[in-house]
Amino acid sequence: MGTHAYDLVIRGGTVVDGTGAEPFEADVAISGGEIAAIGGINGRGAEEIDARGQIVTPGFVDVHTHYDGQATWDERMQPSSWHGVTTVVMGNCGVGFAPCTEENRDRLVYLMEGVEDLPFPVLTAGLPWNWESLPQYLDSLSTRQFDVDIGAQVPHAALRVHVMGERGEYREPATPEDIARMADLAKAGVEAGAFGFSTSRTLNHRTKAGEPTPTLKAEEDELMGIAMGLSRAFRGRGAGVLQFVSDFSPDPAEEFAMFRRISERSGRPLSFTLAQDHRSPDSYRMLLAALEQAVDDGARMKAQVSPRAVGVLFGLDLTVNPFSAHPRYAELADLPLEDQVGRLRDPDFRAALLAEEPASDHPLRGVGLANWAGMYPLGFEAPDYEPDASRSVAALAEAQGRAPEEVALDHLLERGGRGLIYMPFLSYGYGSLAASHEMLSHRDTIPGLSDGGAHVGMICDGSFPTSMLTHWTRDRTRGPRLSLAEAVKMQTADTAAWMGLHDRGQLLPGLRADLNVIDYDRLALRSPQVVHDMPAGGRRLMQRADGYIATIVAGAVTYRDGHPTGALPGRLLRGARAAPARAKAAA
Secondary structure: OOOOOEEEEEEEEEEOOOOOOOOEEEEEEEEOOEEEEEEOOOOOEEEEEEOOOOEEEEOEEEOOEOOOOHHHHOOOOOOHHHHOEEEEEOOHHHOOOOOOOHHHHHHHHHHHHHHHOOOHHHHHHHOOOOOOOHHHHHHHHHOOOEOOEEEOOEEHHHHHHHHHOHHHHOOOOOOHHHHHHHHHHHHHHHHOOOOEEEEEEOOOOEOOOOOEOOOOOOOHHHHHHHHHHHHHHOOOOOOOEEEEEEOOOOOHHHHHHHHHHHHHHHOOOEEEEOOOEOOEOOOHHHHHHHHHHHHHOOOOEEEEEOOOOEEEEEOOOOOOOOOOOOHHHHOOOOOOHHHHHHHHOOHHHHHHHHHOOOOOOOOOOOOOOOOHHHOEEEOOOOOOOOOOHHHOHHHHHHHHOOOHHHHHHHHHOHHHHOOEEEEEEEOOOOOOOHHHHHHHOOOOEEEOOOOEOOOOOOOOOOOHHHHHHHHHHHHOOOOOOOOHHHHHHHHHHHHHHHOOEOOOOOOOOOOEOOEEEEOOOOOEEOOOEEEOOOHHHOOEEEOOEEOEEEEEEOOEEEEEOOEEOOOOOEOEOOOOEOOOHHHHHHO
């Protein structure tokens, strides 16, 4: 530091410290990658940031991402790091790339392609495959540098295929010997630094060929056996999470009861995804009530809920659009975007396309490609993630006296074929985010499900942290909001504590210096855009934001005004971290 008292001082900002307390004006001093002091700071910093009129928050901790592949070839975990995220946890939904022998690589890649919409050529070109076991995978990541800290989990599908081969891939029951082997491998994974274990029990997760995920029908003895393996690994330590995704079908009460038994017997904290099912839009309340009762009885359980509806983006340069099942569109689906646009603007081709019916045997026929009342043109300047029914394709078509197919196609063709249509399919059952507000506000939930690093051609929800601040604390007009203090706490202190990362998530002296300086009044999401920057020229949806003045990881400024500085202080995290004694005293 030389003659300077601190490495960095953030001056005069409004501190939203992650504890849920009311914001207050203060300086924040940083030294040695930790928060040194908060208050009126007299000493100078080697670097200073004028934060007057801006808010200062802890860095956001995103517990549900899929950067398992991207972390092996990229240094920047974008889009998450564009949105104030300083720690990510990957390996969710039971999918990942370790453990894996050479003969099983394609199986896992095809599964990731289908479940998380990461193209096979991208993964084939990008993955170095310099590992077989999960500890070797973690060792490989430990040599790399990132713009965020990264935590990993043991993915059930990889574990099952590794131990059982085709029997595991095709969902055959695991034998006691299989379960014992999976439990041992899971134990070895968490002993090497994995944060826990994840699995999927939803039909939404399928391979590109339409096969369900290998873990879909795993029995309770298998899940319990693996959880007990984790319990042995974490004996005497306070972390080690279980992350489950489920359809809660056919019996939601029994499915939840099984989750509770697994958590209580293993002693492991368990989180599950919770969303509003449009087919049964009030059923989430039963699960909230069951969760509340379990927690009251001493179970360590949380529900992960999304800060906005989970929705698919349709576009001509994306994985799917409303015309994907039309035979005539199939003629040009693989053409460059410019050529597609030219054909779609040809009056004769357009008329023929709009007149024909989708192919009855097309695999996408059943995903709502003609659900015009549930589709909303997404704005180019300020995307609206809580659109009114009057903004649907169906409503616009009725108001204009046109067919909805025409309205949809015209929007897709805007700006050179870059128009996007948003179709929320979870947590928008009554045409608003009322259910999301109820779930987010519940004491036993945490925000999650951003899926950063995945669904690159259909979904772009790595921007969830920005939605938490803009929509829920400032901009919402269609219902109650959240306070800024509670919205920050939800995605900092609450998510960090759930993962056992007690060295971050709040602004206290002694804690890790992961922070954001944000121009709250100017904070805004940009519209998602398609870029072609992945291995093998693969394309992905990316979404940026305005208003992030600085993002700081371990005391180093990683982004200024949304632009990377070149600093890469992020590293692989190996397991839970206790709060330093100084921070405990300050708290």
